[in-house]
Amino acid sequence: MTAHTPPIPRTAGPRPSRSALAVFGERVLENLIRLSGVSAIFFVLAIFFFVFREAAPVLVSDSFSLKQFLFSVEWYPTSDINVRYGILGLIVGTACVSGLAVLIAVPFSLGSAIFIGEFCGPRLREGLKVVIELLAAIPSVVWGFIGLTVMSRVIVAVTGAPVGVNVLNGGIILALMCVPIITSIAEDALKAVPDSYREAALALGATRWQTVYRVLLPAAKTGLLAAVLLGVGRAVGETMAVLMATGHAVHIPSSLFDSVRTLTANIAAELGEASVASEHYRVLFLTGVLLFLITFVINLTADLVVRGVRRER
Amino acid sequence: MAAEFVPPVDPATRFGETVAGRRHRRTEALVRGVFLSMAVAMVLPLLLLVTYLIVKAAPALSLEFLLDVPRRGMRAGGIWPALVGTVYLVLGALVVSAPIGVMAAIYLKEYARDNAFHRAVNMAVINLAGVPSIVHALFGLGAFVYAARFGYSIISASLTLAIMTLPVIITSTREALNAVPQAFREACWNVGATRWQTIRGVVLPNSISGILTGVILEVSRTAGETAPIMFTGAVFFKAVQRGDLLPYGLNDQAMALSMHLYTLSTQVPDVPEALPYATAVVLLGTVLTMNALAIVVRFWLRTRKKW
Amino acid sequence: MADVRTVVARDLRLAYGAREILHGVSFEIARNEIFGVIGPAQSGKTSLLRCLNRTIDFVSGATMSGTLQFEGEDVRKVRDVFALRRRIGTVAPLPVGLPLSIYDNVAFAPRCAGVHRTSDLDPIVEKCLRQAALWDEVKDRLASLGTALSGGQQQRLTIARALSHQPEVLCLDEFSIAIDPVTTMRIEDVLRELRSEITIVLVTNLVQQARRLADRTMFLWNGEIIELDATEAIFSEQPKDRRTYEYVHGIFG
Numbered sequence: 001m002t003a004h005t006p007p008i009p010r011t012a013g014p015r016p017s018r019s020a021l022a023v024f025g026e027r028v029l030e031n032l033i034r035l036s037g038v039s040a041i042f043f044v045l046a047i048f049f050f051v052f053r054e055a056a057p058v059l060v061s062d063s064f065s066l067k068q069f070l071f072s073v074e075w076y077p078t079s080d081i082n083v084r085y086g087i088l089g090l091i092v093g094t095a096c097v098s099g100l101a102v103l104i105a106v107p108f109s110l111g112s113a114i115f116i117g118e119f120c121g122p123r124l125r126e127g128l129k130v131v132i133e134l135l136a137a138i139p140s141v142v143w144g145f146i147g148l149t150v151m152s153r154v155i156v157a158v159t160g161a162p163v164g165v166n167v168l169n170g171g172i173i174l175a176l177m178c179v180p181i182i183t184s185i186a187e188d189a190l191k192a193v194p195d196s197y198r199e200a201a202l203a204l205g206a207t208r209w210q211t212v213y214r215v216l217l218p219a220a221k222t223g224l225l226a227a228v229l230l231g232v233g234r235a236v237g238e239t240m241a242v243l244m245a246t247g248h249a250v251h252i253p254s255s256l257f258d259s260v261r262t263l264t265a266n267i268a269a270e271l272g273e274a275s276v277a278s279e280h281y282r283v284l285f286l287t288g289v290l291l292f293l294i295t296f297v298i299n300l301t302a303d304l305v306v307r308g309v310r311r312e313r
Numbered sequence: 314m315a316a317e318f319v320p321p322v323d324p325a326t327r328f329g330e331t332v333a334g335r336r337h338r339r340t341e342a343l344v345r346g347v348f349l350s351m352a353v354a355m356v357l358p359l360l361l362l363v364t365y366l367i368v369k370a371a372p373a374l375s376l377e378f379l380l381d382v383p384r385r386g387m388r389a390g391g392i393w394p395a396l397v398g399t400v401y402l403v404l405g406a407l408v409v410s411a412p413i414g415v416m417a418a419i420y421l422k423e424y425a426r427d428n429a430f431h432r433a434v435n436m437a438v439i440n441l442a443g444v445p446s447i448v449h450a451l452f453g454l455g456a457f458v459y460a461a462r463f464g465y466s467i468i469s470a471s472l473t474l475a476i477m478t479l480p481v482i483i484t485s486t487r488e489a490l491n492a493v494p495q496a497f498r499e500a501c502w503n504v505g506a507t508r509w510q511t512i513r514g515v516v517l518p519n520s521i522s523g524i525l526t527g528v529i530l531e532v533s534r535t536a537g538e539t540a541p542i543m544f545t546g547a548v549f550f551k552a553v554q555r556g557d558l559l560p561y562g563l564n565d566q567a568m569a570l571s572m573h574l575y576t577l578s579t580q581v582p583d584v585p586e587a588l589p590y591a592t593a594v595v596l597l598g599t600v601l602t603m604n605a606l607a608i609v610v611r612f613w614l615r616t617r618k619k620w
Numbered sequence: 621m622a623d624v625r626t627v628v629a630r631d632l633r634l635a636y637g638a639r640e641i642l643h644g645v646s647f648e649i650a651r652n653e654i655f656g657v658i659g660p661a662q663s664g665k666t667s668l669l670r671c672l673n674r675t676i677d678f679v680s681g682a683t684m685s686g687t688l689q690f691e692g693e694d695v696r697k698v699r700d701v702f703a704l705r706r707r708i709g710t711v712a713p714l715p716v717g718l719p720l721s722i723y724d725n726v727a728f729a730p731r732c733a734g735v736h737r738t739s740d741l742d743p744i745v746e747k748c749l750r751q752a753a754l755w756d757e758v759k760d761r762l763a764s765l766g767t768a769l770s771g772g773q774q775q776r777l778t779i780a781r782a783l784s785h786q787p788e789v790l791c792l793d794e795f796s797i798a799i800d801p802v803t804t805m806r807i808e809d810v811l812r813e814l815r816s817e818i819t820i821v822l823v824t825n826l827v828q829q830a831r832r833l834a835d836r837t838m839f840l841w842n843g844e845i846i847e848l849d850a851t852e853a854i855f856s857e858q859p860k861d862r863r864t865y866e867y868v869h870g871i872f873g
Contacts, residue, residue, distance in 0.1 A: 015703070015786070018734035026509050030424075036413045037420025040437040040483070043476050047444060050455035111351030119345050120352075130608055131356050137604040138597065139537025140446070141571045145578050145593050146362060179355055207337045209344040230443075237445030239540045244579060264447045268540055271450075276459075288451040292444065299443035303436060427680050500716040500778070502675050504729035504785055505706035514728060515718055619719035620767040 048292060055285035064279065069286070075250045077270065077280040085283045087290075092252045093167075093260040097242055098235035100171030100256075101178055106228055108175075109182035113227075116183075117190040118212055136180035140240040147173040147245025161257035163247065168256040170246035174235045182231040189223020190216055222305050229302035237295045239264040263291055363597070370594040373587035379595070380556050387550065387581050392592055394553040397560055398467075398567035402542060403535045405471025405563075406478060411528055413475075414482025421483070422490040423498075423512055442480035446540040449477045453545040466564045470546030474535050481531045482524075489523020490516060494620070522614035526607045533603035537596065539571040547572040549580070570596045624651045626789060626819050627672065632686040634667055634843075636679065641667050642843045644686065649789075654815055656834025656851065657823040660867070664843040665823045669791045672821075673708045674701050691788070706733060709782030713794040715774035717766035718781075722749075722758050725766040725777055729785040744784055751814065752780035753806050772803030779807065783814075790814065791821040796829065808833055827868050831855050839864050 058064050064085070072086025112132075116125050151172060152164025159168075193216050201211040217224070247259025250266065261269070267284050274281040381391030421438075425431040453473030463469045493516050501511035539547075548566035561567045574596055577589040627649040634642040641664045649655045657665050670676040671684055674695055688695050690708065698704045706729065718725050726745045735741060745762070749755040754776040758769075766777055775795060782790060792811075796804040811820055811833060824830050830837050831851060838848040839861075847854060847864045859865050866872055 036416035
């Protein structure tokens with residue numbers, strides 16, 4: 001079959017082409033899409049810019065000391081004689097409540113993630129995942145309300161504490177709020193461990209629990225760490241729930257039953273009363289800048305770890 | 314004649330019970346029980362709390378409660394202006410964030426090459442999702458209320474909410490787009506379709522349900538937010554007609570369900586107990602219903618797959 | 621008789637990042653011939669097709685150098701890459717029915733090209749389905765989903781789709797890998813008929829398929845052309861390269 005038939009003329013007639021309007025419209029749309037695509041970077045930068053903008057003047061003012069801001073416990077923004085802006089009490093408050101929340105949430109979340117991933121039948125799994133999603137959907141103000149009314153009564157009744165809105169209350173409520181996110185990321189981390197690990201362990205005669213304990217948990221540990229970090233990020237950034245559940249005292253708490261206030265709640269509580277562009281107002285914005293930076297770092301770290309886990313999938 | 318073969322181990326015990334086996338089974342059962350109870354520990358509070366809230370709210374829950382305006386300094390009456398206000402804010406946020414969010418997700422999945430810049434964009438989306446709600450409030454205050462001079466208004470509050478919930482839409486749209494097999498896109502490219510023609514012809518029609526889920530989730534999230542609107546447009550009280558469907562202008566401040574719950578439970582003394590509980594139940598009910606709707610949509614779309 | 625050359629490659633190199641896939645291949649394809657490309661897996665056969673219709677653009681990190689011309693034009697410098705892809709039809713190994721109706725599957729490419737009137741689309745759909753030997757089976761259910769067809773039918777649907785934009789060259793990349801022998805035979809008949817109208821580039825793992833269909837065959841291995849000759853020569857007892865003999869007769873590969 002080496003003889004070639006003589007070349008025939010190419011496609012008869014002109015090829016169809018798209019209307020100029022269609023081509024133009026498509027180009028406009030694609031540019032809009034590109035613009036939207038990079039908007040996230042723009043918004044993150046904008047958030048930092050506008051918050052910093054309101055806070056900046058106070059950094060260069062003579063009466064304000066950054067050192068006192070960060071390291072003093074004395075927060076008296078409305079004093080007539082001696083105005084002081086020390087947020088150390090707030091920082092410790094945030095640390096205590098978030099720390100307690102994560103401490104409570106992690107065992108339950110990990111346990112649930114392990115149960116859902118390894119010990120559970122498919123129907124129950126779907127059901128539990130739905131419940132977790134619904135738990136995650138509860139608005140923070142409702143959680144705050146629960147803390148203020150239900151939980152505070154329970155705490156007073158069970159522990160005899162003088163006041164029901166305190167570190168313990170905030171910790172429990174925040175824990176309930178963090179559980180969904182820690183559970184779902186932990187579940188992803190466990191799922192990312194290849195099935196071959198499980199099969200190899202079972203082939204060696206391990207029970208399900210031994211497989212989990214000796215093989216899966218060590219293999220998934222970076223993903224589990226990321227889950228905890230994201231939970232911490234959520235806890236630190238929460239506003240309304242802690243505003244309503246932890247009370248109003250700006251100090252370093254000496255016990256679980258002390259009222260306390262977090263960085264986030266403080267801004268929410270006092271912003272309404274600070275007159276615009278006053279020093280108090282600007283210091284609150286500065287607290288916002290600090291919060292932005294803290295959660296930025298936590299989320300960045302967690303994201304770098306999570307992306308490593310998800311890519312392995 | 315060969316000697317009879319005697320197996321080295323007594324066949325009766327080969328696959329039978331061993332001491333170690335029994336111990337392992339007990340541990341296994343114990344562990345399973347522990348983890349099950351941990352999972353239950355999550356379900357139970359949810360059920361108990363919802364029940365408790367409904368019980369406490371029952372005296373005040375009624376159609377009147379939904380339609381009536383607050384009276385006697387919010388110690389009586391209903392929540393109508395807050396309900397309508399929430400609808401305004403949610404719709405306002407949706408109108409802005411849905412198109413931007415969907416287009417952003419389309420860009421990230423269909424157009425973006427894998428390079429450092431786009432990894433940064435991805436990280437920006439994650440970080441946007443992690444910004445505390447009070448920082449969003451500060452941003453809204455600085456950017457929309459003051460810099461853009463919209464003042465305290467529904468516009469400022471809606472825009473603040475829009476940026477806050479953008480990541481929700483971006484993430485669910487991306488999941489929906491990822492679910493469309495790459496083979497379809499390649500088949501389209503092979504016949505000379507442009508990226509947009511591929512998206513419009515094959516990818517988008519098959520992602521709509523996933524995008525819809527994202528929109529529902531966004532609505533639910535927006536309805537529950539308090540801090541971002543507290544300082545940008547939500548207000549303690551606004552005089553409004555009972556049952557009025559369009560009581561607010563875009564430049565007005567508005568009451569909102571989430572804000573109202575906060576107000577009732579912390580700023581108003583001597584409120585009859587049932588009132589804040591009823592407000593909480595309405596808010597929670599709305600949010601949970603929408604989430605349940607999103608879950609149903611997701612299940613439904615699993616059955617309708619075209620491939 | 622002058623063979624008009626439709627595809628010309630000179631020292632074509634392709635690399636994915638640092639790894640070179642094609643190490644400077646040069647060949648020519650004449651119009652209206654069936655050009656077979658054989659070789660073991662991972663030899664660069666699919667990458668070659670991707671370079672031709674520029675879908676290599678979608679692979680991040682891929683760099684092409686050397687010359688690759690289609691009808692005298694360098695493929696990397698065409699004004700409209702979408703028009704290029706419409707002049708070169710491509711059929712992938714796995715059958716892909718788009719999640720659209722059968723009609724819309726075949727009408728997809730003409731619509732992208734700017735043909736929208738049903739009166740123009742109907743004849744195109746029918747002609748392409750007939751050419752792909754699928755018309756009789758689906759003519760009564762053109763509105764049903766393309767993804768609901770069997771594998772063999774979907775592959776013929778893909779061919780109908782590839783023909784719907786009037787290509788001058790049809791590239792088939794191991795088209796029979798996932799379909800039954802009967803359908804394969806039918807498609808091979810289709811290719812023999814199409815030959816009078818278009819050029820066909822047949823990349824295949826099945827050497828016997830190349831033997832049945834191709835006029836000339838190129839043996840590509842590890843990104844290099846081992847031998848390119850008339851099919852009879854490749855499959856004879858004395859091809860120019862010993863490795864050709866060994867591959868064709870199953871001694872390796």
